[in-house]
Amino acid sequence: MRTVSRGRVWPVLALPGLWLAAFFLLPFAIVAKISLSESATAQPPYRPQLAGILDAAAWRAFLEGLGFDNYRLLVADDLYWSAGLSSLRIAALSTVLLALIGYPMALAIARAPERWRPLLVALTVVPFWTSLLIRIYAWIAILKPEGWLNGALIGAGLIRTPLSILNTEAAVLIGIVYAYLPFMVLPLYGSLERHDRALVEAASDLGASPLRAFWTVTFPLSLRGLAAGALLCFVPIVGEFIIPDLLGGSDTLMLGRTLWSEFFANRDWPLASAVAVAMTLILVGPILAHRALEARRAEGRA
C-alpha cells in the first residue's frame, strides 16, 4: 500500500490544494495588502462612494499617511480596543458556559446504552444543520419584551413587568451558547466515549466512590476533548457577527460586528481589512493549538 500510494498523493492533492490556495490563502494576502496600502483601494472603480462619505481634506491627509495608518487608528481609538476586549471576554465567558452545559450532556450520552448513542449524538447535531439565522431569530421572539418568555413568566404569575433581556449582553451569551453547543458536546463525547472504561471500573473496584472515580480518572482523560471543544467554539465566537448583531444592544461591541459595520456601513475597506488582520493575529495562537490537538488525535487513531 505504501509503495503504491506514495505516487498518487500529488495528483489527488492538486485540485483541492489549488482551490484553497486561490480562494483562501491568496485572498488573505490581499486583505493584508489592502490593510496597509490605501492607494490601491482609492482607485475610483473600487470605491466610488468613499470620497462622498468622508471629508475630503481628512481623506487626503489619510492618503498621504504611510501604510500603517489603519493600524495606528485601530490602536489609537478606544472603540477598537473595547470591541477587541469585549469580543475576547464574551468568547471566554461563553466558552466556560458551554463547557458547564456541554460536559454533563456529553457524559450522559457516553454513558447511555450503546444502541441509543447514535440517536442521542444525532439529536445534538441536528440543530447545527438548521440555519443559524433562524435559530437566532427564534431567540428574538423568545426574549423580546412582549415575547414568549415574558408571556410565560407573566402568565405564571412569576413576574409583573416584562424582563428586558433582548439587546443585552445576556441575550448574546444565551444565543452563543445555544448556537455553539453541538461544537462543544461532540469533541467531548468523542473523548469520553473513547477512553478506557476498564480504568474507571478498576478505580471503582479499588474502592473509589463514583464521584472520586470521575475526578481522578474520567475527567483527566477527557481534558483533551474539552480543550478541542473549547477552541472549536472560542475561535469563531470571537469573530461572531449574526448573534451580537441580532441579539445584542448597540453597546454590545464585538470585532465581527465592527468589521461588518466598517465594511458595509462606513465603506472603509482598508480599515475593515486592518480589523480582519488584527483579529487573525489574535486568533492565530488558538487556531494553531486546535490544529495541534486535532493532529495528535488523528495520529492516535491512525
Place this chain on the structure above:
Amino acid sequence: MSAGRSTPFNAASLALGLAFLYVPLLLVVAFSFNASRLATVWGGVSVRWYAALLENGPLKEAAWLSVRIAVVSATLATVLGTLAAVALARGRRFPGRTAFTGMIYAPMVMPEVITGLSLLLLFVALGLDRGFWTVVVAHTTLALAFVTVIVLARLRELDPELEEAAIDLGATPLAAFVTVTLPLVAPAVAGGFLLAFTLSFDDLVLASFASGPGATTLPMRIYSSVRLGVTPEVNAAASLMVLAAFAAIGGAAVLSRPGRRA
C-alpha cells in the same frame, strides 16, 4: 461496565440540554400556524402565512437562487473535499502535509467575516462581477473542509488491503479506487454533500460579502426582514427552512447507516 453507569443526574442534564436545543425551534414552527398578526401572541390555528409566502415574489426568487447556489457549491465541495480526504488518508507523510491540512481545516474555524471580506477583496481585485458564481466559490471554500472531515473519517475505517488486493489482481490504482474504495465511502460522500448543501443554503455572512446587486439569497432576504422585527410570515419561512434541514438530515442518516456499509 459498572463504572460508566448512567445516573439520574446524567439523564436530567441530557433532557434539559436537548430541551434547550429544541424548544426554540418548536416554538417558531408552532407560531408559524398562528392566525394572529401579532407574531408572538397565539390567536388560533391558520395556514394563512404559508399562503402569504406563496405570493411573496422576492422571497420565492431568493429561495430559488439559494437552492441553485447550494446545489452547485455542494457538488464542487464534495468533489474537492473527497479528493482532499483521499490525499490525507493515503499520504500519511508527504512534504507540506501540515500546511495542507492547516489550509483545509482553517476555513472551519476562521470567523466568517474574515473569509467573506478576503474573498470579496479578491473578487474586486480580479474585477469579477459579483453574483451567483462568486457566492458559489465562497460556499465551496467553506464547505470543502466539512466534506473532508466526514469522508476522511470513513476512509480511515476502511481496510486498505481491499484496494491493494484489487491492484495486485491487475487493476490500475485509479480503477481500484473507483471500483473498490469509492462505493464503500459513497454514503459518507453523500452525507458530505447534504451537509455542504445546508451550509450553503443557510449562509448569510459569506453571501453578504460575496454577492452583488441582483443576487439576494434567502438568508439575506430573511436577515433584512428579521432586522425589522418578528413577523408571522418570517415564522412560516423559518419553519420551511427547519423542515428542509430535517429532510436533509434524514437523508444523510439513512445514507450513512452502519448497516449500509457493505
